[in-house]
Every structure is written in structure tokens, then in C-alpha cells.
Amino acid sequence: MTTVYVADTGVFVRCGGPDKDKFERLCRALQQAGVSLRIPQRVYEELGGDPAADEYPSENIPYPDGFEEGWIVVADELDYTNPLVSTVMDEARRFIANETDRDEDIIEKADTALVGLAAQLLDTGQADHVVLLTTDKPAGRAAETLLPRHGFSDCIEFQYASVEYLETITANEFR
Amino acid sequence: MTVANIVDELDIPQGTAYDYVQKLEAAGLVEKTSDQRPYEYDAESLSLTLSTDGETQTITPALIAAVARRDEDEDIDVYIERHGLDGLAVALEYADEYVDGTVNHRIAARELDLSPLEAEIILQALEPVAKEYADAAA
Numbered sequence: 001m002t003t004v005y006v007a008d009t010g011v012f013v014r015c016g017g018p019d020k021d022k023f024e025r026l027c028r029a030l031q032q033a034g035v036s037l038r039i040p041q042r043v044y045e046e047l048g049g050d051p052a053a054d055e056y057p058s059e060n061i062p063y064p065d066g067f068e069e070g071w072i073v074v075a076d077e078l079d080y081t082n083p084l085v086s087t088v089m090d091e092a093r094r095f096i097a098n099e100t101d102r103d104e105d106i107i108e109k110a111d112t113a114l115v116g117l118a119a120q121l122l123d124t125g126q127a128d129h130v131v132l133l134t135t136d137k138p139a140g141r142a143a144e145t146l147l148p149r150h151g152f153s154d155c156i157e158f159q160y161a162s163v164e165y166l167e168t169i170t171a172n173e174f175r
Numbered sequence: 176m177t178v179a180n181i182v183d184e185l186d187i188p189q190g191t192a193y194d195y196v197q198k199l200e201a202a203g204l205v206e207k208t209s210d211q212r213p214y215e216y217d218a219e220s221l222s223l224t225l226s227t228d229g230e231t232q233t234i235t236p237a238l239i240a241a242v243a244r245r246d247e248d249e250d251i252d253v254y255i256e257r258h259g260l261d262g263l264a265v266a267l268e269y270a271d272e273y274v275d276g277t278v279n280h281r282i283a284a285r286e287l288d289l290s291p292l293e294a295e296i297i298l299q300a301l302e303p304v305a306k307e308y309a310d311a312a313a
Contacts, residue, residue: 009291016296046292046295049290050290050291055257056250056253056254056296057249057250058296101277106285107282135280135298136279138276138278
């Protein structure tokens with residue numbers, strides 16, 4: 001069985017900090033487990049997209065090291081011509097609008113990209129199990145609710161990237 | 176709560192604690208609830224509303240707790256420097272929603288005019304406060 005771990009921006013912000021310590025612990029834990037993290041293009045853009053955020057200690061995220069070491073991989077572009085991807089993203093837009101009590105028009109592709117990537121990985125056979133590591137609860141719930149309706153029951157797991165979860169996988173304090 | 180409890184909790188000298196409690200009692204913010212020593216005190220629930228230039232801001236206990244964390248959490252300190260206490264108060268409302276799962280950092284970023292990265296940083300920094308005060312309210 002091929003399990004693919006998809007990570008959202010929040011995972012890396014949790015590991016941010018001037019001393020790289022938390023980030024390195026995450027790296028070690030994943031390498032020991034033989035796991036790499038797939039990130040949507042959107043997350044890659046978010047991580048590098050705001051020079052103004054430099055002042056925040058948690059903005060210090062040495063994610064380029066993860067690319068070099070090979071345990072963070074930018075996922076393929078989303079293929080909107082794939083009917084499953086476009087349908088699931090459309091459904092996710094409505095689902096997230098409903099969860100967040102917002103108008104459907106203001107929900108963007110950025111909000112549904114995680115769900116779309118999970119669908120694409122499953123549909124193309126790159127994964128038969130996807131774990132979504134994210135702090136985006138509306139998107140996580142959308143994935144868990146919608147993908148089983150398209151034949152992917154028991155193939156998707158939403159894992160909230162809490163401090164406690166990261167402490168568990170790295171077996172260490174994570175403050 | 177007794178003065179001895181406060182001394183233990185805050186690690187301040189007994190004389191100082193008595194002094195604070197007397198001032199709070201005189202201001203009507205705490206009330207003596209026993210007639211025998213050691214006296215017990217109860218805090219009145221407090222709501223502060225500040226109005227300046229037509230803008231009104233309610234100072235909630237959660238907001239006070241969030242501001243107090245700026246000493247230990249530099250992300251909060253930077254956010255206050257950049258967006259002011261008003262900005263922090265609004266971010267805290269989003270943090271409540273973030274904990275409830277009714278917003279994500281991307282929607283918060285668009286509505287607060289921040290980058291998604293900055294939004295996620297402040298939402299994570301405020302998450303413990305939002306959780307603590309949501310539990311307290313529940």
C-alpha cells in the first residue's frame with residue numbers, strides 16, 4: 001500500500017523558529033520513518049511569498065533544506081482536466097463555504113487545493129492512502145467527507161497538525 | 176480565593192498582595208465573601224469597553240491574556256507592533272473560529288488583508304488563548 005503524506009503551510013509554521021530545532025526534529029522523525037511530505041504548489045507559494053513576515057520568529061522555516069534533503073517534495077500541478085479533481089474541488093468549495101458560513105464566491109482554489117491534490121493522488125494511482133496534515137479544519141473535513149463519496153472510502157485521513165501531534169511523532173517537547 | 180492563594184499563584188510578597196486586594200475591593204472589583212480570617216474574596220466579572228475616536232473595543236479577559244503572552248511569544252509581540260491592539264483583538268476573533276474549525280488561515284488572510292503565512296503564524300500563536308477561553312466559556 002502506498003501512503004502519501006500531504007502537508008499544509010501550518011505544519012511548517014509549527015516547526016518554525018530561529019534555532020531550526022523543531023524543524024530538524026521533524027526531519028529526523030520523518031527520515032527515520034522513511035516518509036516524505038508532498039506539498040501543493042499553493043503551499044510552496046505561501047511559504048515563500050511574504051518578505052514582510054520576516055519579522056516573526058515562526059517565519060524562520062528552513063523548508064528549502066527539506067527540498068535538498070528530499071523529504072519535502074512539491075506536488076505536481078493540479079490537473080483540472082481530470083474530472084474527479086475538478087468535481088471534488090467544486091464540491092469542496094461548497095462544503096467549505098458551508099462550514100465557514102461564507103459565501104461560495106469567496107472560497108478560492110487555494111482553499112480547495114489540498115482536497116484536489118488528495119483526489120488527484122488517489123485517482124492517478126500515485127497513492128492508495130492519503131494523509132492530510134493540516135491546520136485547515138474545513139478542508140480536512142471536506143476531504144474526509146467528499147472523497148469516500150467518489151469511491152475512496154478508508155483512503156483518506158485528516159490529521160490536525162496540532163502541537164501535541166507533532167510532539168508525538170517527534171517524541172519531544174514542541175513549544 | 177484568599178490572599179495566601181494569590182501569593183502562591185503569583186509569587187508576590189504578602190504585603191503587596193494585601194495592598195492589591197484592598198485596592199481591588201475599594202474599586203468594587205472583588206468582594207469579601209467570608210467574615211472570618213483568612214478572608215475569602217470573589218472576583219466580580221469584568222467587562223471593559225474602550226471608546227476612542229468613535230471606535231469601540233471591548234477588552235475581554237481573552238484579549239488581556241493574549242496581550243500578556245507577548246512577553247513569552249514573540250510572534251504575538253511582532254503582530255501587535257505591526258497591527259496594534261485593535262488588530263490583535265480582531266485576530267483573536269478569527270482564532271476562536273480557527274479553533275472551532277469555521278475558518279482557515281487562507282480565508283482569514285484575505286479578510287484581514289494579511290499574507291496566508293502571517294495569518295497562520297498569528298492564528299497558531301493565539302490558538303492556546305482561544306482554546307483556554309473557549310473551555311472557560313463552555
